[in-house]
Amino acid sequence: HRHLLGIEPLSPTDITALLDRADSYAELNRQPDKHGDALRGLTQINMFFENSTRTQASFEIAGKRLGADVMNMAMQASSIKKGETLIDTAMTLNAMHPDLLVVRHPQSGAVDLLAQKVNCAVLNAGDGRHEHPTQALLDALTIRRAKGRLHRLSIAICGDIAHSRVARSNIMLLGKMENRLRLIGPPTLMPAQIDQFGVEVFDDMEEGLKDVDVVMMLRLQKERMDGGFIPSEREYYHRFGLDAEKLSHAKDDAIVMHPGPMNRGVEIDGTLADDINRSVIQDQVEMGVAVRMAAMDLLARNLRESRAA
Numbered sequence: 672h673r674h675l676l677g678i679e680p681l682s683p684t685d686i687t688a689l690l691d692r693a694d695s696y697a698e699l700n701r702q703p704d705k706h707g708d709a710l711r712g713l714t715q716i717n718m719f720f721e722n723s724t725r726t727q728a729s730f731e732i733a734g735k736r737l738g739a740d741v742m743n744m745a746m747q748a749s750s751i752k753k754g755e756t757l758i759d760t761a762m763t764l765n766a767m768h769p770d771l772l773v774v775r776h777p778q779s780g781a782v783d784l785l786a787q788k789v790n791c792a793v794l795n796a797g798d799g800r801h802e803h804p805t806q807a808l809l810d811a812l813t814i815r816r817a818k819g820r821l822h823r824l825s826i827a828i829c830g831d832i833a834h835s836r837v838a839r840s841n842i843m844l845l846g847k848m849e850n851r852l853r854l855i856g857p858p859t860l861m862p863a864q865i866d867q868f869g870v871e872v873f874d875d876m877e878e879g880l881k882d883v884d885v886v887m888m889l890r891l892q893k894e895r896m897d898g899g900f901i902p903s904e905r906e907y908y909h910r911f912g913l914d915a916e917k918l919s920h921a922k923d924d925a926i927v928m929h930p931g932p933m934n935r936g937v938e939i940d941g942t943l944a945d946d947i948n949r950s951v952i953q954d955q956v957e958m959g960v961a962v963r964m965a966a967m968d969l970l971a972r973n974l975r976e977s978r979a980a
């Protein structure tokens with residue numbers, strides 16, 4: 672693959688190869704000297720047109736650990752503010768010969784469009800409601816390390832599915848790896864064509880969480896609800912917020928996940944989120960660096976091969 676734009680084009684073999692490499696980077700990241708040289712001599716530009724804490728920080732750390740020259744474009748201070756288009760901005764940066772472009776954009780499809788215009792590898796760091804592939808990969812690595820496998824698990828994805836690129840990428844990845852998926856949330860926050868996903872759908876947490884191995888919570892994405900129905904936070908927490916009582920319906924060793932940023936007391940109880948016996952939320956953040964190192968390493972290999980050919 673030349674780019675990492677989504678989970679959709681990846682095969683189970685691609686996913687396993689990336690996770691295996693990420694596993695070895697996870698070990699490197701725990702050593703006193705965390706440096707590798709897979710990206711030495713390469714230039715990485717991070718372009719975030721939407722806010723980010725985890726994704727931007729981990730892509731920057733990942734690039735630096737592997738020896739790339741990393742530049743974070745401050746999009747708020749860029750000429751986008753003077754009316755320059757996304758494509759003109761990308762072409763301008765492309766003329767400076769970057770090797771890796773990491774892009775987050777509020778519009779679904781914007782990163783794919785940009786990838787068609789530039790001659791470097793593009794990594795999608797989240798586009799609208801479409802895909803967030805490195806998030807799904809880091810979630811997969813976290814599950815594989817916690818459960819010892821990434822197949823035939825029963826996994827519940829809960830909350831605002833309709834507005835979530837994290838849910839879309841995870842449904843695709845976990846489905847490709849032959850897991851049983853359950854989506855739980857209010858019908859107003861389910862995607863319109865839910866039947867095409869091949870999943871079970873519930874609007875009751877107790878019923879949906881019964882005997883699952885993994886509970887993945889999502890944030891209520893109010894910024895994407897543009898004028899539509901926004902549930903009251905109190906009512907939402909009562910019905911769909913994960914607490915110890917609702918979790919008791921899952922398997923005794925079920926793990927709790929959240930991609931962040933989380934709203935404590937809205938979709939998840941703060942004490943449960945901090946309970947290291949159940950919650951793997953900080954492991955997800957740790958695996959985020961390893962997965963982004965692996966993704967950029969593999970794309971850089973392909974880039975070097977195609978340039979040498």
Ligand code: CP
Nearest residue numbers: 723724725726930931
């Ligand atoms: N999970 C995630 O994408 O977090 P950020 O928006 O902070 O990058």
